[in-house]
Amino acid sequence: MEPRERIVVVGAGLAGNRLAQHLGAVHDVTLIAEEPHPAYNRVLLAEVLAGHYPADVIRLPRPPHATRREARAVRVDRAARTVQCDDGAGLPYDRLVLATGSNPVLPPLRGLFAPGGHELPAGVHAFRTLDDCLALAAATRADTRVVVIGGGLLGSSAARALARRGAQVVLAHQGEHLMERQLDAQASRMLRTHLEGLGVEVHTECRVRGLRCAPDGVRAVELADGYRLTAELVVLACGVRPRTGLARAAGLETARGIVVDDELRTSDPYIHALGDCAEHRGTVYGLAGPALDQADTLARVLTGGKATYEGSRVLTRLTLVPDSRTPLDLAAFGDPVPGPDDDVIQLADATRRAYRKVVVRDGRLVGGILLGDLAAVGALARAWEADEPLPDDVPLLHLLTHPGGP
Numbered sequence: 001m002e003p004r005e006r007i008v009v010v011g012a013g014l015a016g017n018r019l020a021q022h023l024g025a026v027h028d029v030t031l032i033a034e035e036p037h038p039a040y041n042r043v044l045l046a047e048v049l050a051g052h053y054p055a056d057v058i059r060l061p062r063p064p065h066a067t068r069r070e071a072r073a074v075r076v077d078r079a080a081r082t083v084q085c086d087d088g089a090g091l092p093y094d095r096l097v098l099a100t101g102s103n104p105v106l107p108p109l110r111g112l113f114a115p116g117g118h119e120l121p122a123g124v125h126a127f128r129t130l131d132d133c134l135a136l137a138a139a140t141r142a143d144t145r146v147v148v149i150g151g152g153l154l155g156s157s158a159a160r161a162l163a164r165r166g167a168q169v170v171l172a173h174q175g176e177h178l179m180e181r182q183l184d185a186q187a188s189r190m191l192r193t194h195l196e197g198l199g200v201e202v203h204t205e206c207r208v209r210g211l212r213c214a215p216d217g218v219r220a221v222e223l224a225d226g227y228r229l230t231a232e233l234v235v236l237a238c239g240v241r242p243r244t245g246l247a248r249a250a251g252l253e254t255a256r257g258i259v260v261d262d263e264l265r266t267s268d269p270y271i272h273a274l275g276d277c278a279e280h281r282g283t284v285y286g287l288a289g290p291a292l293d294q295a296d297t298l299a300r301v302l303t304g305g306k307a308t309y310e311g312s313r314v315l316t317r318l319t320l321v322p323d324s325r326t327p328l329d330l331a332a333f334g335d336p337v338p339g340p341d342d343d344v345i346q347l348a349d350a351t352r353r354a355y356r357k358v359v360v361r362d363g364r365l366v367g368g369i370l371l372g373d374l375a376a377v378g379a380l381a382r383a384w385e386a387d388e389p390l391p392d393d394v395p396l397l398h399l400l401t402h403p404g405g406p
Contacts, residue, residue, distance in 0.1 A: 011277075042128075045058070098278075187371050
């Protein structure tokens, strides 16, 4: 049996918590948790904001054998193999794991910060942490005028959740259509129609120039054409950026994220990274599924197993207004944009608000979008993840119309 090692994990989010669950019975694990809350599932924050779940429902199981320290890691001494925390503690390690996650992108808007300041104006919120979520929920009343900046997955989810709380929501998105990273134009139009049916006012190809604030808080959002959107609350949902500062200061190789190899090692063989902060083969995933995949792989590596991380295949799934009589289920995976020689099949039913599309390249399923009816998503996801040639005797239409799959 391998001797027990001192493993320090910086970050107690989804990835760090999962890793500690695997390792706690085998090694001496210390989790450095910057947030005061127990670990939670960040994917479900919009459901907490909507009031569908109380905050304690999204808590993750606490690793039974790990030590949790509520502090912020401020420096890594690679020569001494210690992590210095802001509470004065110096934690020695045999292996260090950076699971520092990501920060919300704060766009360069006029009025976002006072000269020389770093605090957001009153009423302006990021939407990344449980504290962000709870602060938004506490500030939102019926008829509160809210502007959500950013119409990706996070912004669309936040807009839906705030509308459910009774707010008057405007969603301002710079791109041509909502969730352009996951959806094509037709699927995005259906999503927009659904949000507008909930009372959300949606503006696409809409560039925000700045904020108008009074001493007691935000008053309006100013668009590039000079038009102003009245706002009592503003939500910034403009994407995330990997937290690499601790790694850079320690001299580790970084690009967009902390660069790791197939064993999730950084440029220092005694330091690993995983989750939102890690960059593997040029990709920063920033999603829950890959973070869990990486935690599982690294656990095998650190317990003496032979394991390599080859990358993750990402399926995005979202349910809008799950307790409504008219929910909208959405799933997207792979590359839904066909090339000139790809085979594509699409089925659309406006009455039932259903849309299904798959893309097949060289006999393999490479991407798809489903809205409304997700009966076939399990079979499609399995075929996509297998990355094997589809049976010649199975028509493409069968992929979308038979939940059992090929």
